[in-house]
Amino acid sequence: MSDTVPMPAGGYAYMPGVFQYSCGVGALPGFEIRRVTFDTPVPLEAGFAWIKAFLEAAGRPLEAFCACELRSPGQFSEDGFRAFNELYCGTLEAWGIYEDGINPVARSNVCPEIGAPATPSFHAFSYTVPSDAGPTFVIAGSGEVPEGKNNYFDHVVARGDQSPEGMRAKARHVLGEMERRMASFGKSWADVTAAQIYTVFPIHSFLAEELVTRGTARHGATWYFARPPIVELDYEMDTRRVLSETVVSV
Template identity: 60%
Template structure:
């Protein structure tokens, strides 16, 4: 599998599933910027604010390349499919997504405390023109299950288990997937500017056994007390190499 180019947006991406790509990287002459909302913004309003921000800085909607979402709670597989269908409507309207080919990377997780009342945006990434830009990328979130299977439940690593050893195996799977995705862009942990972990389970034992040996902790770790989006998943991560971050 090779990356594909979203020329109108100034980035290339790792083909993934209908709901998101596995990651994006800016094309030569562009860099990725990350914008975080001060509070979670409901999805419809969030798309409107994203479009307004891009227009204000002179970038087209197609420059939208990644996002981090928050949801009230974990979805059933049918519920997740319905949410993804609604989410994809805007991407198609913006001429980003054609059919089921979705270039936009995404994380969508569920705060255990203080969850929003409806799905919304926590942060998003977009490209801007920059002739001297360093390499930038944003890797989509992954839980402990391979994508593209007929369902999630039959393929989860150590399903139904939350012992320290089970969490370690889940984390190892996710770390391997992060590394695989970064590899499409020639990236590794030493290139990242941030790594985020989403789990309600104790991650401290993982630092010495899984995270530190790989160098994941080089800039510290952002641990969000959140659950992955699908019932049955317990551990998710994403990571990025982005030098410009703002709060809206």
């Protein structure tokens, strides 16, 4: 895996990103990433407690927690997003995962337009187990803006443009970022078992040309009627190769 950092205690490697999440994770040899989806969103604090108990019951260390998918009530300002992330990272720090400003856990955090939870909540999480099932990975969510800039707003692709061509430009940027991140793990769309799209704007005008022809939707593509977590972002995606997925009711 190029451009990745091993996390031996967790059984995975990660692609460094920003303080709130990594760009993606891939299971180390001898391990497999598995995914658990909550039937209904679970508020963050209760979700962390449930996941902790789940990992302990499975005989896995807390460091095996390698990715999560969150749902939030609405889009954040940049300052609000940073404040939320500092609280989120506090739990990972207490778990011995987040250290010295480095977060190996991949993440998506989006805002359902209809039926959003009242508080930030878990939709799903991923963890590692010893296994010879073969390579598995989870790529973190990305919107139409480069990570690591001094601010988001000055760098949004086609900012404020939700026309078909504006949305196509946003999608192209995000698809390219998904491909860049997968390449760090030596993977491509041919390896993907699930691709997820988050936007409240139409995607049909470019779905075939930009997604299907790339192989993005070889297992279909799941479209969530949701917004990225920061105001003025309109399109987000994440993707994964996970061979074992479970739904639980909490």
